[in-house]
Amino acid sequence: MSHDRYEMVVGLEVHVQLRTRTKAFCRCATSFGDAPNQNTCPVCLALPGALPVLNSRAVEYATRAGLSLGCAIRERSVFARKNYFYPDLPKGYQISQFDKPLAEHGSVALGDGRTIGITRMHMEEDAGKSVHDRFAGVTAIDLNRAGTPLVEIVSEPEIRSSREAGAYLKAVREILVYADVSDCSMEEGSLRVDANVSARLHGETALRTRTEIKNLNSFSNVERALEIEFARHCAVHDAGGNVRQETMLFDANRNEVRSARSKEESHDYRYFPDPDLPPLVLTAQYIDDIRNALPEFPAARRVRFMRAFGITATEAEVLTADRDICSYYETVATASNDGKVAAHWVMGEVLAACNDGAMVASAIPVAPQALAELIGLVSAGTLSNSAAKTVFAMLAKEGGSARTIAERDGLLQIGDDGALRAWVDEVFRENPDEATRFSGGERKLQGVLVGLVMKKSKGSADPKKVSQLIGERAGK
Numbered sequence: 001m002s003h004d005r006y007e008m009v010v011g012l013e014v015h016v017q018l019r020t021r022t023k024a025f026c027r028c029a030t031s032f033g034d035a036p037n038q039n040t041c042p043v044c045l046a047l048p049g050a051l052p053v054l055n056s057r058a059v060e061y062a063t064r065a066g067l068s069l070g071c072a073i074r075e076r077s078v079f080a081r082k083n084y085f086y087p088d089l090p091k092g093y094q095i096s097q098f099d100k101p102l103a104e105h106g107s108v109a110l111g112d113g114r115t116i117g118i119t120r121m122h123m124e125e126d127a128g129k130s131v132h133d134r135f136a137g138v139t140a141i142d143l144n145r146a147g148t149p150l151v152e153i154v155s156e157p158e159i160r161s162s163r164e165a166g167a168y169l170k171a172v173r174e175i176l177v178y179a180d181v182s183d184c185s186m187e188e189g190s191l192r193v194d195a196n197v198s199a200r201l202h203g204e205t206a207l208r209t210r211t212e213i214k215n216l217n218s219f220s221n222v223e224r225a226l227e228i229e230f231a232r233h234c235a236v237h238d239a240g241g242n243v244r245q246e247t248m249l250f251d252a253n254r255n256e257v258r259s260a261r262s263k264e265e266s267h268d269y270r271y272f273p274d275p276d277l278p279p280l281v282l283t284a285q286y287i288d289d290i291r292n293a294l295p296e297f298p299a300a301r302r303v304r305f306m307r308a309f310g311i312t313a314t315e316a317e318v319l320t321a322d323r324d325i326c327s328y329y330e331t332v333a334t335a336s337n338d339g340k341v342a343a344h345w346v347m348g349e350v351l352a353a354c355n356d357g358a359m360v361a362s363a364i365p366v367a368p369q370a371l372a373e374l375i376g377l378v379s380a381g382t383l384s385n386s387a388a389k390t391v392f393a394m395l396a397k398e399g400g401s402a403r404t405i406a407e408r409d410g411l412l413q414i415g416d417d418g419a420l421r422a423w424v425d426e427v428f429r430e431n432p433d434e435a436t437r438f439s440g441g442e443r444k445l446q447g448v449l450v451g452l453v454m455k456k457s458k459g460s461a462d463p464k465k466v467s468q469l470i471g472e473r474a475g476k
């Protein structure tokens with residue numbers, strides 16, 4: 001049945017791990033993939049008498065994240081205990097923020113003119129991890145992750161389609177990676193998404209009952225889960241029923257959303273200010289310093305690149321997707337004075353050369369100045385396009401200067417009239433039949449003669465000039 005009558009209403013909660021070396025309230029490492037329970041101490045094991053000490057780097061990153069998402073930063077925020085019982089939560093509560101979060105009232109632009117509001121962003125610590133061993137029939141606990149610093153970013157329920165949810169997540173990730181506060185790796189769990197979804201008739205202004213889909217671990221899973229759950233809501237409404245407010249889980253293998261059968265229907269977390277932690281007080285100067293040091297974000301950079309370098313929106317999109325590629329491109333475009341050609345090189349040869357997926361500046365095999373020099377040689381007619389690709393491969397292998405390599409390997413295009421005339425003379429001498437016919441007016445032989453000169457020069461002659469020189473002998 002078609003659900004065109006209904007509009008999807010979605011709000012997302014994004015949990016992002018801040019890239020600090022140590023945990024939020026103790027000195028244990030936050031590294032990923034270590035042996036279970038290796039990175040623990042009395043504080044994150046919640047031993048009696050152990051007291052939390054706030055990690056100042058986590059505060060700095062959280063403040064930067066909030067400002068990057070256009071939020072106002074609260075000068076006085078409060079850590080609160082969120083109480084619940086779960087095997088991987090040794091304290092019996094999570095340190096979070098409740099009615100006085102660090103950041104509020106932000107927004108994220110989607111690039112198509114749409115903007116999604118951000119209600120709030122607060123700091124919190126992560127819980128541990130339950131590892132279910134089906135063969136042994138036991139559940140084991142790994143507390144390496146317990147106490148890792150997170151921010152939770154809560155959007156307004158302003159997202160209207162699964163595609164828009166994907167665009168929002170992409171924009172949030174891009175901003176946080178540019179702000180250098182998180183690697184946002186979904187594989188390693190440093191970005192996790194909960195989605196609140198409901199359906200209502202187009203034109204309706206009130207919100208209908210929502211359900212929450214927990215722990216979505218890829219952007220495509222978010223989009224798939226939203227479509228499935230939205231369709232279920234529409235069907236319930238069409239049948240005249242009521243959607244029950246509950247927590248759902250998405251099973252990617254079976255492509256289904258099912259109830260988490262949670263007994264705690266209304267969560268009563270009994271929040272209260274953590275007596276072990278004083279309020280977090282930031283000075284206006286501290287916040288301003290972080291604001292003033294924010295980088296230029298991709299959306300602004302795309303607009304600037306399109307104006308300054310004459311590239312298309314699609315090209316700007318590809319070239320700003322990664323921070324290192326982006327600054328690499330800007331250096332090449334500026335140094336070569338040809339942003340369009342620089343875009344082709346970076347999107348072609350350069351991206352192909354770092355095809356292991358790890359696009360960091362140190363992995364780009366050719367220095368930006370060397371590529372700019374190479375582009376200059378091609379535009380001056382000193383190097384042909386195909387020879388330039390050979391030189392690029394050599395630069396990737398051994399570094400150095402484009403001109404030096406081209407000279408050493410005899411790849412420079414010869415545009416010198418004397419040398420070219422000598423080759424043309426030779427070709428005319430060695431092929432008297434074609435030469436006579438061409439001189440007699442058979443113009444279609446010009447291509448053949450140019451080809452012979454190119455062959456004689458082993459590809460080093462400038463074909464345009466050769467063509468011109470041969471053309472001068474036509475009809476004589």
Ligand SMILES: [Zn+2]
Binds near residue numbers: 023027044045147
């Ligand atoms: Zn610890």
